[in-house]
Amino acid sequence: MQYIGTFVWSFLLITLVNYVVSAVQNVPFDFMVGAYISIGVSILIFVMSAVIPNEAVAEKH
Numbered sequence: 700m701q702y703i704g705t706f707v708w709s710f711l712l713i714t715l716v717n718y719v720v721s722a723v724q725n726v727p728f729d730f731m732v733g734a735y736i737s738i739g740v741s742i743l744i745f746v747m748s749a750v751i752p753n754e755a756v757a758e759k760h
Contacts (some may be wrong), residue, residue, distance in 0.1 A: 706741045712737075718733075
């Protein structure tokens with residue numbers, strides 16, 4: 700479920716950013732560019748979450 704949620708949020712946010720930037724720059728909006736970038740960002744987030752450890756670091760006394 701976390702993978703689906705991550706992809707949905709990245710898809711929505713990146714498509715929104717893609718739309719706003721294309722409107723500001725006065726270029727045609729391309730839906731598929733946002734979809735491709737959101738897939739890449741989702742994969743990057745999954746890799747980062749796999750690399751970062753979940754355990755707390757022990758404090759030195």
